[in-house]
Amino acid sequence: MDFDPKWTLEEALAAQEEAEANGLEWGDPTGPLGKWDGTRVLKELQGSYEAGDTLALLAAIRRCFQHELPVPEWVSSEFIRRYDQVLNGRAKTWDDAFGAFFSKQKRFVGYRQRRELSVVVPLRIRRILDTEPNTPIGKELFARVAEMSDIPIGGDAIEKLWRESPFGRLFNPNFKKSKPKKIS
Structure with a gap:
């Protein structure tokens, strides 16, 4: 199609x-x-x-x-x-x-961890939403994902990763990403 x-x-x-x-x-x-x-x-x-x-x-x-x-x-x-x-x-x-x-300001190890989490976090949230479709997308869901032992970040960071993911953008098409920064 x-x-x-x-x-x-x-x-x-x-x-x-x-x-x-x-x-x-x-x-x-x-x-x-x-x-x-x-x-x-x-x-x-x-x-x-x-x-x-x-x-x-x-x-x-x-x-x-x-x-x-x-x-x-x-x-x-x-x-x-x-x-x-x-x-x-x-x-x-x-x-x-x-x-x-990678500029001098951009740390490779931190970047790699954020990049990996940018895939893992939305997939975890999607899995919860697929198995529990009445779960509201909000602070409680993000805190729940943050409590998972292998995700070393808090609920606010989880929310940011979700909102910037393709899934998050699709579920909230009015969400605006932060302004792009010039890379030096």
């Missing part, structure tokens, strides 16, 4: 349910819901890129591949421009052209 980027969340969910009833595997990022959300994220990434976050360009490329979306013109033209900077000797390194992912 195709998707329409102008769908509401409800329309995207209905199309996803229909696709799953016809054999699409749950969680497939190329399904209607994945493509719909991927298109929304591409718009966010364009805003981040325009605000100076050069790594948003690479994230946009990944998003296109992940959801099998057409590459937007801004992504293709900016990728070619930056690639050509290295190819033509105007940038010494790929980091010079695309931006360094």
Whole structure:
């Protein structure tokens, strides 16, 4: 089934349910819901890129591949421009052209832990919501997940990870991520 980027969340969910009833595997990022959300994220990434976050360009490329979306013109033209900077000797390194992912301020170990938790936490919450569908999404749920022995963060951090996850964005489409920071 195709998707329409102008769908509401409800329309995207209905199309996803229909696709799953016809054999699409749950969680497939190329399904209607994945493509719909991927298109929304591409718009966010364009805003981040325009605000100076050069790594948003690479994230946009990944998003296109992940959801099998057409590459937007801004992504293709900016990728070619930056690639050509290295190819033509105007940038010494790929980091010079695309931006360094880890700056002196960004600690690798802390980043890796947050990245792992950004996957684990939403999946734990989804599992609870799937088995207990009447559970409200709120402070009590986040505190419950925080009490799990292998998650070393509190309820507020759990809530932030949920709200910034694809699941959290889908369940709360009005949620705004924090403003992008320029990566130096």
